[in-house]
Amino acid sequence: MKITVLHGQMHHGSTWHITQLFINALQNETAQISEFYFPKDGPAPCIGCFQCFLKGENYCPHAEAVQPIAASIEASDLVILESPCYVYGMSGQLKSFLDHMAYRWMSHRPHPSMSGKIGLCISTAAGLGSGRTAKDMQQNLFYWGISKLYRYSVNVSAMNWETIDPKRKARIEKQVSTMVSRIQKSAGAVKPGLKTRFLFSIMRLNQKGNTWNLTDRNHWVANGWLPAGKTDR
Template identity: 25%
Template sequence: MNYVIINGSPRRKNTWKMVEQAKKNLNGNFEEIHLMKEKIPFCNGCFKCILESEEKCPHYDKIKEILDKIKWADGIIISCPVYAMNVSALLKNFFDHTAYLYHRPEFFTKKALVIVSTAGAGQKDVAKYIDETLRHWGINRTYKITYACGGKDSIDSKNINEISQKFGGDVESGKLHNPKLGDIVFYNVWRTLAHSENSMEADKQYWIKTDLINNDFSPEIKLNPLKKLFSKAMFFILKRVMK
């Protein structure tokens, strides 16, 4: 198995200790990306990745290197400390550069492990935000490890071991899980917009090129009958609302 680690911490303290403990329970090859070293310029909000294509981003070369490693990986590990009750600026800046993936999800066969530490509070909210972002990318399933260390140089090895073992086992199984209902709703929002005359050209071309526009969900995922029916119903309703 191949794993890519995206480290959103500028340091290698408790959050990184958690990553190293999790790695002990995973079998495979690891590629580490430390966002501090990547020196990605701040997203300037030009909107070109959404309106024209991700290739028009002025920082595309930097972002493409990371996304190529995500495409290579079977499992993704994203680690981040809590800074001012949110993700670090390093990770937020990277996420800002991937905003187009909210419109054009593509990582439907990937699974992710989110690792968050804090000296005080906010770890669950930060992990939830990262999870939501990854689900908009299309990530099939996300596992979360959070830990409040209280300012001490310590980690909760037992919890890390239990969750990282589940994550690794799921990655190795190759099983693809049915999406949540909310993910199906968002999928059909963008699918419907790709059908409309008001669709942004980059979105329309992506949905047509991948043939997602003609599928109830990513074809790699076999929806159970109820979710397949739900997806068809959402598409029908959204087409009527958005026409």
């Protein structure tokens, strides 16, 4: 299994430790794991220039930082996003990278490999908000076209991993083990769900009548999702 992990922070707090529990449980002699830490490995904030939409992702002024991460995601079987809850949301540095991936949403140029991938979103909070944070990250993976999605969120009632109550920590470890088993059973048998197929069909209709962004439309034609020929008017 090839796994790409996007860490929404540099420090090794509760979210990082729980992510390591998942990675260690999934790791075997054939696993290939690529990890990216933000902001160190990420791009500068998106400047809204629209070049990725209108000309292609390589025209992004930050493509040199974005595309190696995008390539790792596209080559992976499992994509993990993880971030602590920062003011009821993911970290700004992870959000900054996800902003750069807007061209991969189903409304633009979804990658054909996405429908066969598994996504996992992990978040913790000292107080409240971990569930909302994990759901926000999961939304991005859904709109990329990843249709088998898992999320794990927990409010740990502690400022760091070392001070989490031992009983709570044991419960976390048990929950992680259960979710890992579900992920392993899903591997190699992922198919787009009804919600994904429905949204994709709506986006295909939109692209059929797309006369303003041929970069997007040509992507759909090249992947066989639309017939070649003149754009409908």
